[in-house]
Amino acid sequence: MRKFSAIAVAVFCLSSFAARAVSGEQLFDLLRKKMLTVKDYTAEVKMKINVSYMRIPTLAGTLYFKSPDKMKLERHGGLSIMLKKNINLTVSNMIPTGSVTVLDMGNVTIDGQNLRVLKIIPEDDQGQIILAKIWVDENSMLVARTETTTRNDGTIKMALQYGKYISYALPDKVTIDVDVKDFKLPKGVTMDYNEVRDETPKKETKNRKGTIQLNYISYQINTGIDDKVFSKK
Amino acid sequence: MEIILEAVGLTKSFKKHKAVDDLSFAIKRGEVYGFLGQNGAGKSTTIRMLVGLIIPDKGKVFINGTEFINGRRHLLKNIGAIIERPDMYGYLSGWDNLKMMAALSNKNIKQQRIHEVLEIVGLKGREKDRVSAYSQGMKQRMGIAIAMIHNPDLLILDEPTNGLDPQGISDMRALILSLSRDHGKTILISSHLLYEIEQVATSMLIIHKGKKLSDGRVSDLLHPDDTLTEVAIAPNEAIKASLAASAWSAYLQPANDNALLFKMNPSLIPSLNKWLVAQGAEVRSIASKHSFESYFLNITNDTAVKNRTL
């Protein structure tokens, strides 16, 4: 048994080595094609925003997505809070469209996962994305991580975990790291009940990193969503 | 007779001003007790001490033999008072005021009693009007209604004729006499006017600058034999000489040249007049006032009293 698994590992390594024959550009194209198979989806999600100054409970809602860049969180009477409009929370949106230059950065191992790193530079220098770095699991042809440098919204890091919808390359859980600016309102305006702050231990005040966690509970894929869904306020 | 209220050595100062100074007196059941003193003499302060509104620096008040501070709530059930002005809730009707005060008296007072009291004070038919629309006289009468709604034995009426017109004063006097005679109330009535007290009181107390000047039965204090009669005549030495030799000399008091002054019972005035005329005296006027009154006048300088008596 042990022998067998040793062989299996060897075969696995070889095969991955063989895959190296695929260039970065080819790999990127394959990924994009796979993603494009999902034209739209409606997903039940739970979103948790972890930003130091925001105290928001987990928001349950329906997330609508339509390729290439339409997205909306519907909270059924509640408020929806999303990152500012330029960047959506889907992988396909973290990767530039149009013609790009792909730089192959080789393989890294993160959390025991062997991932190929690609740097993608869009040729259109007017677009929102200046540079995207993606970590690809070549075996499953899935994007495991992205790091996108945007024109206006800083650098956004995304980590994805897959489950039930792996065949569509749709994640079950997405964690997005965002840079957050400081938030401060004059006390005279808010007339705070000070006691609260004084009693909680002072956290790292300069912690400006935040995360947004999206748990996808179920997807309905390629049902053909009307554009009107996104225009509604 | 049984003593219903007794004050012993009441003393009260406000800052440096001594408002009441070692004042003692007693009121017997059934009396109408006059409490006389000029404005600011300490009447109101005394009355407030009697009902516990002002706490004395020294001295005690006894009601029916019980010290007031030991039985305030119980004792107040048997006292009805108007203090200074009959102030009420102006935005409420007379009926509402009366009903409220009845409820506060800790006695089970029936609606019937309210009607009865309104009848006594003569406000029947006006009870539904707002008190703020009442005349001063109606307010005084409503004050008395409030004071007596719980049928107390002792009524304390502080200047009940204040602000009333002559008719009102006369009505009030009749009401007080009726409360005493027909309803058997013991009444303490304060005033700065002697004649007012004189007309209703059986006993009286006079205070000046917080101190007792005099007290006793009105009939004693105002004994007719102490009436001063002033006869204005043209100066005539002969008359004076014959007077000194006559029986009238016993009543003669020192006076100026234009007048003769006698201290005697006023019933003697007609015979005195006859005698003077017989002696050839030119009598211009005869006026009498009680010696006590002139005494009171001297200390109080009360213009109202002067106007009435001279």
Add this chain to the structure above:
Amino acid sequence: MIQLLRIELYKIFKRPRTYISFAIVTAISFIIQLAMISDGKSFIAFALQGVSEQFDIHGNVLNGYLIAYIILQSLLMQIPLLVALVAGDSLAGEAGMGTLRLLLSKPVSRMQLVLVKFMGSFIYTLLLIIWLAIIALFLSLLLFGQGDMINLKSDAFILLLKDDIMWRYAAAFAFAMLAMTTIASMSILLSAFADNSIGPIMTTMGIVVVLTILSNLELPLFSLVKPYLFTTHMIGWKGFFDDPVPYAAIGKSAFVLVAYTLIFLTATILYFNRKDIKS
């Protein structure tokens, strides 16, 4: 005592002045609601400036819960004045009218009278707060609908889910009631000193204004006294709109308010029992 309380309530609610407070609460609420109907969007945009740079917020932000919160916040200064209108008048008004000597020459103890004045003011305040709840909360919900509530603090953005809000309002109104009871007891104390009602009403207002300023000033000098000022604790109702709710702090605030109330009440009884009624 119950009889005395009934009479007290009868007097309070027979007087036109009492209803001015209800009218003022209604008017202020209406004005804010109207302003929000016409100009709420830009108000929200302004308030959310800091957040909307980075986040898109969609949905009924300007809902009844938020409007009610805004109204409550605005009325923070006015309600004590309205409470003082009745509580400050309680003893001084009777003195001014001359009815105090009428009451106290009846078989009523002075302590009873003070307690009844306190209870009367309490009931009036309770009704005022209930009225406020109806006008500020329920009417706003009717006009602006339900929704998740955004609560902005100087250093935090708090979102409360709509099903998680009503109990907070119930608790907040109860706390506001406690805070206003403290104001009422202070007003009654001031009222015991005075022989006309303007003095205690104005003094109550003055104290509330000055202490509120002290409570809100960010100066080291004042931070020493701040925890001891009741105005610092009066806004404890806001704690219920925080997440997590700072129960320890709210409990402490409630304790301070109760302590102040008892101190004011005891001082009133002690002073009033010895007071010479000269009015």
